[in-house]
Structure formats: C-alpha cells, structure tokens
Amino acid sequence: MSESPEITKSHPLKPGRQSQSNLAFACALVAGLLGLPAVAADGSSSLADSLQHVWKEATTSVQFGGFVSQGFLANTGHNDYLGDTSRGTFDFREYAVNASYAIGQWRFGMQVFGQKLGPYGDDRLEIDWATVDYQPAQWFGLRAGRVKMPRGLYNEALDVDSVRPFVLLPQSVYDARLRDFNAAFDGGMIFGNVGLKKFGSLDYRVFYGDIPIAADSGASDYFNNDYPSRSLNMKMDSVRGGSIFWNTPRTGLRFGYSYSAFQNLRSTREASVPFAPPPAPEIEVVGTKSTDSYGRHLFSIEYATGPWVFAAEAGREHAIYHVTGNGLHIADTDFTSYSFYVSVARRINRWLELGTYYSYSRDTETLIGTTPVPLGKGPALTQADLALSARFDITRNLIFKLEGHYMDGAGKIFDTVEHPQPVADRDMAWFLFAAKVTYSF
C-alpha cells in the first residue's frame, strides 16, 4: 500500500505531523543496526522495506492519546472538602497516556494514569485500564483485564475533562474521591448492542471482578467515615454488576439503569475509643468494619439535542455494616445513601460552553440495637450543590474551565484521624471555586 505524504499525517482525533521519511530512516537505521541486508538475494525486495512496512503498519494502526490537567480549588469558610480547600489548593491534577491497537474483531489497549486530589493519589502512576476486547458480533463482545466500570452516564469518563463543561461532575453521584470504588475493576465484562428496530436499541454490560483498594484512598476514608480511625487495609471478595441503556428512537434520548455490588467489603482499622466518660483514658482498639454486600443502584436519563445536553441521575446505595473491636462484636449499622442531580449544558459557540447542575446527597447510618461506642452518627449527612460552569476552548487541544458552587450542608466532608472535621464544627453554607486547564492529545 502506498501512501502520499498527506496520508501519513493521520492521527486519532488529531491531524498529525508524522513524516514518512522519518519512518523510512528509522527502519533503515534499525535494519542497519541489526546488520540486516539492504537487498534480498533475489533482488526483488529488501528486508528494510519489510521492516519499514511493519513499522508503518504499527505506527498507523496503534493509536496514542492522553491528557494533562492542572486545577485549583478554594472554598469559603473552614471546611476542607477535596483537599486543603479552605486555604486554596493546587493539589488537583490528572494526567494519562494511552495506546491501543485493533485488528479484526480484537482490540488491545492500556492507559497509565496519575493524579493528585488533596491527600489522595499522591501522583502515583497506575494502570487505569488495560483491556483485551473480542467482539464477534454487534450484540456480543467480551472485554477482560482492568476494565472501566460501567455506571451511569459518565462514570467511565470520570477523568476525561475534554468531553464536558464541568470541572467537577455532580459529586452526589460521581464523588471524585471515590476513584477506587468507581474507576475500574480487574475482571471480565460481556457487552453488546441489541437492535430493537423501530424502538431504537439497547446497550448492555454485565461484569464480574475485583477492585484493589488502597488503605489511604478516598474510598477507604468514605467507608470509615462513621468513626475517625486509621484504615490498615481494605478489601472485597468481588464486584459484580452491569448496566443497561435504552437508546430511544428519538435521537439523543436515552434511559439507563446501573447496578453494582461489592461482596464482603471490609476494612481493618484502629481507633482510640472512649469506653467510659472522661477523664477515663481512651482505649486503642483494632477492629473491622464489614458488609456482606454493598449495593448501588443508579437510574439515568440523558437528552442531547443540538447544542443542548440535559441529564439527570438518581441513585441509592445500601449496606448493613458489622463493626468489631479487639475481636468482639460492637455494633451493626444500617447505611443508606440517596443521591440525585439534574444538569444542563449548552455549547454557545466554538470556544464557549456553559453548564449548570443541582446535585444533592443524603447519607444516613443508623444503629441496629445498642452499642457502647458512638457509632451511627444519627442525623442524616446532607449536601446540596448548585454549580455554574464555563468552558473555554482555547485551541482544539487546550481547554480552560471556571466553576462556582454554592453548597448547602457539609455532609460529604470526611472526618478522619489525620484531619478531624466533626459535623458540629462544619460550615453549612459555603462557596467552592474551581478552575482547571486541560491539554489533550
């Protein structure tokens, strides 16, 4: 196959500047370094040509992409929400690079990702997703490896700033600190698209796997938010679930339902517990918090028409927790979380997109029976968030976003040993400002 110089400029989602002569030079160099003959014995073809062909195939078939983002967060009052936000923080960035290759019914790909979000992420590089896909039919495919978790409208694209106007997705449903719960799982997934003729089509995904969770992750702090404690480890036996989306005959309108459950989710933790009123000393306790199943339901609707995108999602999460300390059963609690949001975004022109949403969450953890320690915080933890965002497309690859939030309630603040923020001390009406610049390639 011969290609003109113009053709070698191709790149996924971006016109490239690849030079065929550079490729030829590289192949010739490789061939030379390997001591390969420039011309085959029969004189009809050269090994260098073959290498060049292979190299060209690889560089035109393998797709590369990625992004780098840096943000700033600050809020009024003294709540520290997504890091040290009361004083303002630049500890808010993400970056990733990926490569994928497709041939026939197969596709292989991987993305390496790093982030810093306040105390989480720590700029550690990790494999975000690494998958092998086999899709023999439109209605049936298999994906295995580290797979992005299908959940709701936007979970798989949590980190892809370039596809939305918002700096922060509605946190009631897409809590940025819960990446370990939401981003990906190690396992397998069946997926497909089933045509329904005049009724549109159905996208389905069913998965099973495991999620490694770091003890110092936001997911761990969220799980252990019932009592300030140091998490020593956190595990689950498995995660299973799926999603189904109905793409209606009305173009751009879709409805979905997602479910996931963490089986035998548990954390070992240590805490100082007051078993008697002061001045009696607190007792150091090493215990566990566990649940047989942590279930999550999420209903979704999205309507994209012209420059407008309307979306709404509502979810419920539930678990019965068993708490132990020093080998003794201490308490059982009933945890329920309700969340929803509605959002609207509109592309104004080539360089400006505006968006707004209202997001609400309500977590309750009530005691089942009695307990000697103050578990189950009693009042519901609520937080409402009214956000307004502006996205500026500076160039095709560079975007800048500004966003303001008015928060009513502080139910999503974590109360940890390292950073105590008891409910009684929190600001209940506060503003959060966010800015972020992202370069995608």
Next chain:
Amino acid sequence: MKTKFFHLLVFGVGMLRCAAAVQAEPALAGHDGLAGQTLDADGIKAVLMGKKITLGGMRVVIVMAKAGGAQDAFLQSHIGMTTSQFQNYWRRLFMTGGGTAPKIFETESDARKFAAETPGAIVITDSANARGLTILAAN
C-alpha cells in the same frame, strides 16, 4: 435557430443544476473491498457509533475530515451530532478503552484518499467525489 439555441441553453442549465444537486448529496462511502455492503439507517448509526466494528469481515476504520459540510450534514441527519460532537463522543470512547477512534485529516480530500487505500475504511463525502470508493449509504 434562436429557438433551438434557447432550448439547448435551458437544457444545459437544467443539467448543471442536476449535477450540482448530485454533488451536494452526502454519502457514506468505503474502501473498494467493501463493495456489495449496504447499510440502512440502523446500520449507519451502529457503525458510526462504534457498536458495529466489522463490515464484510473487515475492521471498520472511520476516516474523517477535521471539518466538512457533507460530513456535518450526514452526521446531523443520521446520529444528530455535529462533527465536533461526534469527535467528542469518540474521544470519550477512545480515552476509556471503549473503541478505536476515527482517523482525522485536514481535508475531505485527504480523508477520501486514505479511505480509498485502507481496507475497511469508511468516510463521509459528497457522492460526486466518491471516485475510487464504494457507496455504502446515501443521505
């Protein structure tokens, strides 16, 4: 003589108008190896949205121009997206391990040339400019 000339002139103008109309018709075209394949409305949507990844046993390679009138019209009428929205949709899939992104070229001419030389490639183009390509679906 004058009447005959006038009739010829009217006929010529009519033909030119017809030719212009044909030229303005956007179509989904593909590499010659896809000859014999046709796509209905559901098929077009499935292929462009990455739900159907093979055609005629070959991996589909979506080829696009950075911008283009035919492309915009075709995408708008079949999947309700502009070129920019379509690229955003694919960016999301591509960045999350969900698909192989379209190859994008500066001009429609470059995109057509690449599609003509790449097995499995499909491209949106004016049907009048689809020389060397096979038409899979008209607008």
